[in-house]
Amino acid sequence: MIDRHLSKLTTGLKSLEKRGNKDPEISSVVYDSREAEAGSLFFALPGVHVDGHRYIEKALDSGAGAVVHTEPLDLYRPGISYIRVPDTRAALSPVSAAFWDYPSRDMTVVGVTGTDGKSTTVSLIRQILGCIGISAGSISTVDFNIGERSGSNYLRQSTPEAPQVHGLLRAMINAGQTHGIVEATSHGLSSRNSRLADVEFDAAVLTNVTSEHLEFHGSLENYRADKANLFRMIAESKNRDAFGVVNGDDPHTDLFFEAAGEKPVFTYSLKYPDADLFASNLKSGPAGTKFTLFTPMGKMETRITLPGIYNVENVLAALCTVAELQDEYAIDLARYLPELKGVKGRMEPVSGDMSFSVMVDYAHSPGSFRKILPFLKSLAEGRLIVVFGSGGERDLEKRPEQGTLAAEYADLVFLADEDPRGENPMSILEDIAAGAPGMVRNESLFLIPDRRVALREAFKKARAGDLVAVLGKGHESSIIYAEGPVDWDETEACREALKELGYDV
Template sequence: MSSQVGVPLSTLLASFEWDEIVGTGDPLLKGISYDSRDVQPGHLFCALEGIHTDGHRYILDAVREGAVAILGRNVPEPPLNGVVYIRVKDTRKAMSRVSAAFYQYPSRSLKVIGVTGTDGKSSTVYYIHQLLEMRGKKSGLLSTVSLLTDGELKKNPLRQSTPEAPIIQEVLAEMRDAGKEFAVIEATSHGLSHRTSRLLDVEFDVGVLTNVTHEHLDFHGSWENYRSDKTNLFRVLSQHRSDAKGCPAFGVANRDDKSFPYIQEHCKVPLYSYSIREKGADLAASHIESDLQGNTFVLHEKETSAPCRIPLPGVFNVENVLAALLTVARIEEVPALSLIPLLKTLKGVRGRMTPIHRGQPFSVLVDYAHTPGAFEKLFPVVRKFSPGRLIAVFGSAGERDVEKRPMQGAIASRYADLIILTNEDPRLEDPLKILQDIARGCGGRTEGKDLFLIPDRGEAIRMAFQKALPQDTVVLLGKGHESSIILSTGPVPWDEIEKAESVLEELGYRQRQGK
């Protein structure tokens, strides 16, 4: 996060609340960092207090790398000469404020669409982006999977779905400077929480909610807090602010989700609904017929209806497309049904229901599903269209919501014939204990017969393929698009699709996709 020109520190001090300044001078800031390993000469270093470490411990390292100013809750004794220290009560909030000011408030020059929800965020972001582009709009996007600022769509190199405020503001600035009109942003509950303030200074115009199910209770403490943090996206919407951008301010939410009335209560701008159950929603789908290539359904808007086909499998993708259609239709002020011709060319997200074909006599699907809610949506679809047995390979993240682990096991046990539990991202937790937590929900299973605990993910995938018979379906869940597995020693490179292909090739299946 660097600026070649630089910004005088004095011009940024009015953007946030501070308690004390120690040191003299007005250094020219050329960037903002919160990791001492990323500091470059001229940077402001933000000393964040985290779960495993405290950024104040790395102030000396940051100064050695060229930091000229330090933002934090404490000033070291004795303070180093030639460095300006800014003491604040809330470092993350101050970091958000100063980052927005440093990049000249980029979201004020963009029409910003935020998408939140437990499941379906990345797909919905991508569908909204594609529809806007098909309508001739210049759109940038940031999701767990992808990033597009000024060039081609590329893989998001960050592990955080919603990165820290300096990165968010830099990404938005790149979109603004590239002439984008819209920014479609995945807004996670962590990012929307006031505890992190990652999205505090992003001026959203449109908020979209896919669903609220069980996830991240380790961070939020309760499901109610989790829902409330997601609702922050709708609390900040302002018609007055959006009018200045020439953009309508509104919300879009899933009427079928039990949190819809709560969102409705806290959203002070128009809130539009979509549904696959109620034709009374602003946009609804009925008569859904699914297969592994896509969905056919009837789309309803007010008193009109029309047949639809999307090349995206899973009923959950019908919901995601409804959210995207309704959002773009309201932005463009056109009937949603008029956008139906665009749906046939929608592309799915890599690592979401991605089939792997290497000439093997069984089916292989890679998907990011890693929550109970996602499992409830994915497993029935795959079970229905698997002519043989269903083999599931998955795990659960370490140092994250432990309550969901047996829930994942219970859902998989209802549908899968064979379950192989393996690493997702164990982090500093004992990998085997995580798998045992999941296994406790796998009622009626016998370890070594229809339940296996194989921490090494590569070996787990190999076992699944070796046990697969003709007509079976193997689902590899939880990693999807991700580029690493986080172990106790740190992240190691990982690509689920490439790994599946390489294991199939080692087993003798060498036919290339599409051949």
């Protein structure tokens, strides 16, 4: 039986002030006042738009019995326990781990970080483990897999807050799963958020590092450093068998080797034959990719049903991870590669009776554009038409870079809402268009904020042999505006637009 009294959960927590002499038993750990109930412990988290301190009274009205806060309060209710700490986000992590009885200590946990390819790599690791009879759960941008249940990530956070992370890991254990694969974003790894600070990882995987989320991290150096926190956690792990896996082709691998300390780090590569896993002779098409796999125990010809050279990198990362986790030969595990499946919104074709092709993908960063646009261009028998946008209140620097890359590879570019949030939607599109000065407005470059209209117009322009690539939303279930989120399903929106134009899809 877990002791969930407030004093037990907050043992070791650095406090500035405590009020109230009660020691209530805690029923839940929450940071959203709307989720507070009788016996909840409410954390008042600071935010970009909302400060949780403003909602303390609402949480107490809903039955919360204790509050953790940073700012001094004007009102302290009798019978309520208050703990003031230097940083409520930092405090939320160890309390969440304690509330769920430290689930990461009772299972094998793999963290996957990087700019691109995280969700796919998480899925591939889980699938390969399943092929050898190991039940693994997963947490990713795309979905949560717990036991026999799989559902979309409804939280719109690639790495959820600490209470959800530990709760999901405990749910995996309760469902009989021995392994958990966690998408570890830079936000989740940053000490400013501390979402993963008290997860005890057994393996750390790096896909790549380009430039993203600089509005949060402040610089590329800080971004890399936060990614490397996953490998620092491996270095500090009490598990002597903990290890890291890195993309040997990434120019920043030295940072991650150094972060891992004395723990071993394995490499995979498409460039360097001396890597632990190496692939060459890649031949990629719409139906997948064939390649030669080189391992310490020999080589073999193999294939995957995931198109794109970057997916070979993701598969190598997953293969290397499972081989080290389970002490298996990678060449033996490779027989399962043709069985692996992609994830929703990643190079997902939209089938129909069109004379042109439609592909949906989540690519939304300059790094992912550099990988996917040349491949899409090679697939197009005719012209490449792209539809995309850029998130509001995020990474202003990447917008013109996206425009430059789109102009380099695409014949027609349609810019549309992606998640404008509180920004003016047309201003975001203008920022992207500034990177493509050579494109002609309303001839090769179209700025249409309404994404449904943009899709319809792109499809109307498409001719036989063309490929229309719809990028940026992928699996996501909403578009976020200043007024709040609007339901969205990219693939279904494409089907609806095509049906309106008379196609059978």
